[in-house]
Amino acid sequence: MSVEKKPVVALTIGDPAGIGPEISVATMMNQEVYNECNPFLIGSIPIIQRAMAIKNCSFAINPISHPSEAKFTWGTIDVLETGDYDCDSVEWGKVQKLAGQMSLDYVKRSIELGMSKAVDVVSTAPIHKEAIKLAGCKLPGHTEIFQVETGSDYGLTMFHVQNLRVFFVSRHMALKDACDYANKERVLSCVQQIHKEFTALNIENPRIAVAALNPHGSDNGLFGHEEKDNLIPAVEAAREMGINAIGPVPADSVFHLGKLGKYDAILSLYHDQGHIACKTLDFERSVTITFGLPFMRSSVDHGTAFDIAGTGKAGVVSMLESTLVSARYWKMQNQ
Numbered sequence: 080m081s082v083e084k085k086p087v088v089a090l091t092i093g094d095p096a097g098i099g100p101e102i103s104v105a106t107m108m109n110q111e112v113y114n115e116c117n118p119f120l121i122g123s124i125p126i127i128q129r130a131m132a133i134k135n136c137s138f139a140i141n142p143i144s145h146p147s148e149a150k151f152t153w154g155t156i157d158v159l160e161t162g163d164y165d166c167d168s169v170e171w172g173k174v175q176k177l178a179g180q181m182s183l184d185y186v187k188r189s190i191e192l193g194m195s196k197a198v199d200v201v202s203t204a205p206i207h208k209e210a211i212k213l214a215g216c217k218l219p220g221h222t223e224i225f226q227v228e229t230g231s232d233y234g235l236t237m238f239h240v241q242n243l244r245v246f247f248v249s250r251h252m253a254l255k256d257a258c259d260y261a262n263k264e265r266v267l268s269c270v271q272q273i274h275k276e277f278t279a280l281n282i283e284n285p286r287i288a289v290a291a292l293n294p295h296g297s298d299n300g301l302f303g304h305e306e307k308d309n310l311i312p313a314v315e316a317a318r319e320m321g322i323n324a325i326g327p328v329p330a331d332s333v334f335h336l337g338k339l340g341k342y343d344a345i346l347s348l349y350h351d352q353g354h355i356a357c358k359t360l361d362f363e364r365s366v367t368i369t370f371g372l373p374f375m376r377s378s379v380d381h382g383t384a385f386d387i388a389g390t391g392k393a394g395v396v397s398m399l400e401s402t403l404v405s406a407r408y409w410k411m412q413n414q
Contacts, residue, residue: 085116086199086375086409087146088402089159089192091185092122092130093204095169096178097383098393100130103204105395106402108136110153116200116406119149119157121185125166127158133391146197161188171389179210186221190228193374200375200409201225202402205383219251222369225376235272235370237344238357238380239404243337244344245353246273257349258292258305266313266346273344274322276370280411285343288333289314289326292348296329334360363396366404375412377405 090106093099103120104127112118120127124140131138139155141148149157161184169178189201203221211218218224226234238245248269249257270287277285289310293303300307310327317324325342326333334356337345347353357365358380369376379397387393 083410084413086406086413087197088116088118088200088202088406089146089189089198090118090120090202090398090402091182091189091204092120092127093185094178094182094207094210094383095123095126095166096171096173096175096210097205097207097385097388099182099204099206099383100126101133101388101391101393102379102395102398103127104130104134104136104156105393106398107156108134108138109395109399112399112402113151113153115403117146117149117151118402119143119146119151119159121159121161121189123160123162123164123166123181124158126169126181127156131156133389146192159188161185172385174207174209174213174385176210176213179207179212179214179216182206183211183214183216183224186224187228190225193372193376194229196374198374200377200405202398202405203376203378204398205379205381207383207385221376221378222250222367225369225372229372231371231373233272233371235269235276237368237370238353238365239368240357240361240365241338242340243334243357243360245334245337245357246344246346247350247353248346248348250350252349254349254351261292261305261309261348263309263313263316266310266348267316269346270313270317270322270324271320272371273346274317277344280408281414282343284323286341287317287322287324287344287346288328288337288342289324289346290330290333290348290352291327292330294329294331296327363394364400366397366401368405368408375405375409377401377408
């Protein structure tokens with residue numbers, strides 16, 4: 080009997096002033112993680128040690144300079160550091176330039192390892208947008224950093240929660256701008272990307288539902304024209320390409336139908352349309368998967384939680400789910 084190959088998963092600990100180090104340590108304390116993958120942390124040992132104290136973790140730390148040196152054994156936390164920082168000056172719960180720089184360094188090292196095929200999956204703890212801006216980063220967040228630094232044509236964001244898989248035409252954009260942004264060309268491009276990525280997951284002829292923008296899908300133009308002008312033409316064009324595109328489906332029912340298993344994927348037209356549905360279904364287990372990169376990338380779907388950083392109150396569910404779900408998607412690609 081062949082032994083199932085486990086992906087090598089790098090967990091970046093996020094902003095060291097936030098809850099990232101705590102939830103990363105807590106994830107490494109869960110034995111199920113080692114059953115699914117070969118995990119290690121990218122971070123700073125002093126920061127990880129103080130997180131371990133908060134989580135009452137007595138595991139050994141194994142410093143490594145490359146994943147090939149890792150033990151991948153439950154009871155030992157393999158840690159790859161990215162530099163020598165003044166970790167004592169990093170204060171819990173505060174926006175700090177140094178913390179922003181550290182979190183950026185962790186991410187960039189994970190990208191280097193992913194590009195060199197030394198890791199299969201990167202699971203990211205939260206970074207702080209203001210802190211990375213202080214450190215000189217002009218990109219708004221993780222997804223954009225990964226796309227630019229890997230030179231990828233796109234970074235396709237998917238929410239995974241239970242059996243819902245939700246993609247987005249736009250995310251961090253004013254709502255009135257997002258409505259105009261969801262034109263035929265962009266919707267069609269997203270549908271094509273979803274079809275490509277899901278086919279790579281060995282999902283045959285994936286059913287891709289496009290959410291409507293207006294109430295009742297506009298009721299044939301009674302409540303807007305976006306469906307007629309952009310969404311219906313995009314779906315029709317996709318179907319002409321042999322893609323199993325469906326819709327536009329009214330947004331007040333498409334997510335429920337997806338939960339019931341009618342669709343393999345749903346394309347949400349803007350940030351909150353999909354986020355509200357997923358987070359209402361299960362806030363803690365909503366995680367992000369980024370497709371289109373040379374490696375699998377996942378993330379928690381919450382922020383740095385500066386208000387509880389260092390208190391031990393942070394829940395581990397989302398970081399644990401991010402790591403386990405991404406490992407399972409990697410296996411779907413490589414079965």
